[in-house]
Amino acid sequence: MNQTAALALESLPGPEPIYQRSPRTLRSLQTWAIVLAGGEGRRLRPLVRRLFGDERPKQYVPLLGPASLLRQTLSRVGRLVPPERTVVVSRDEHAQYIAHEFPDGPAPHVLLQPEDRGTGAAVLFAAHTIRRWDPDATVAVFPSDHFIREEDTFLTHVAEVVAVVERHPERMVLLGARPTTPEPEYGWIKPGTPVSETTDGLVCRVQGFLEKPAVETAQRCLTTGWLWNTFAFVTTLPTLLDAGQEFLPAVDARLKLINAFARSRHEGWAIRQAYSLAPKSDFSRAVLERCPSCLAVSPLPPLTWSDLGTPRRVVAAASSLPVRPLWMTSGRRTVNALTAIFQGPPANLRTIR
Numbered sequence: 001m002n003q004t005a006a007l008a009l010e011s012l013p014g015p016e017p018i019y020q021r022s023p024r025t026l027r028s029l030q031t032w033a034i035v036l037a038g039g040e041g042r043r044l045r046p047l048v049r050r051l052f053g054d055e056r057p058k059q060y061v062p063l064l065g066p067a068s069l070l071r072q073t074l075s076r077v078g079r080l081v082p083p084e085r086t087v088v089v090s091r092d093e094h095a096q097y098i099a100h101e102f103p104d105g106p107a108p109h110v111l112l113q114p115e116d117r118g119t120g121a122a123v124l125f126a127a128h129t130i131r132r133w134d135p136d137a138t139v140a141v142f143p144s145d146h147f148i149r150e151e152d153t154f155l156t157h158v159a160e161v162v163a164v165v166e167r168h169p170e171r172m173v174l175l176g177a178r179p180t181t182p183e184p185e186y187g188w189i190k191p192g193t194p195v196s197e198t199t200d201g202l203v204c205r206v207q208g209f210l211e212k213p214a215v216e217t218a219q220r221c222l223t224t225g226w227l228w229n230t231f232a233f234v235t236t237l238p239t240l241l242d243a244g245q246e247f248l249p250a251v252d253a254r255l256k257l258i259n260a261f262a263r264s265r266h267e268g269w270a271i272r273q274a275y276s277l278a279p280k281s282d283f284s285r286a287v288l289e290r291c292p293s294c295l296a297v298s299p300l301p302p303l304t305w306s307d308l309g310t311p312r313r314v315v316a317a318a319s320s321l322p323v324r325p326l327w328m329t330s331g332r333r334t335v336n337a338l339t340a341i342f343q344g345p346p347a348n349l350r351t352i353r
Helices: 042-052 069-077 092-098 118-131 151-167 215-223 237-247 249-261 267-277 311-319 335-339
Strands: 031-036 086-091 109-113 138-143 146-148 172-177 187-198 201-211 227-236 295-299 303-307
Touching: 031 069, 031 118, 042 311, 069 086, 069 138, 069 146, 069 151, 086 092, 086 118, 092 109, 109 118, 118 138, 118 237, 118 249, 138 151, 138 237, 151 172, 151 187, 151 227, 151 295, 151 303, 172 187, 172 237, 187 215, 187 295, 227 237, 227 303, 237 249, 249 267, 303 311
Parallel strands: 031 086, 031 138, 086 109, 172 295
Antiparallel strands: 138 227, 146 303, 172 227, 187 201, 187 227, 201 295
């Protein structure tokens, strides 16, 4: 796993992979999953250092059970999409951690970015890679650091949103969480007019999007029907690439050139060149905040969801589990001791109703 991203891609399948389908697997052979695992998790470094004694990014740490957050995400996603159609986007610097995530059994495809160019580059790198094999694919994008307690409910909803996108291939459908607090560290989505529906409610056009607003603005969003952005979304590959070309042209132009060198001895060089020249970009700010006409939102059903971006959220999520992680039950590592790592009282877990 210390090889370049080019070598990591050598095992990509053809356009019609064969796998043993389970009742939960999406029926469409054109559905792919993109799992974003390239973040550094700097806000959680003190917690990780205290609990595990090292500097691993949070997605490679078993914060909420015996498996890492990335492994939990892949297990969840794997109930809908098989590994041969799952792409994990990480970093060269994380290769040592990735190597331990797939000890046996089928593994997803891993793209190793040579530099951090933000979520814009991560999403588009995966999209252009999938285009080589399945240019009309439906893609579901998932962060690797989320806590979702009611997984069956979540996966059923994702499958319904995939069906909506397959009926409306021009749409990019965000999964919106019903907010309980004026959280300034999340993106906020304002639903507009309906375009479709799931069993959990209407799928609506996005009328407004604010990424990490001020507390006062977040309070207004909370009281006027806005939703949290989970940064999980479903769209078609053509719609995603069109959005990249329109709103992230400099990033898209660099990354699309990589495919010309695919499976050649120059592919690693092409990836390094593309990343050295591409500007850093945030997908939420560059694309979602501009509210393109393709953008829609589907509210999640009642379930417990959290973005594990801060120590308080991690402690709150761990406290809600029926079997708490070992680090919460060993000696001085109590809730109070752990929350002392940061200032302020423990956060309440966001239970969406």
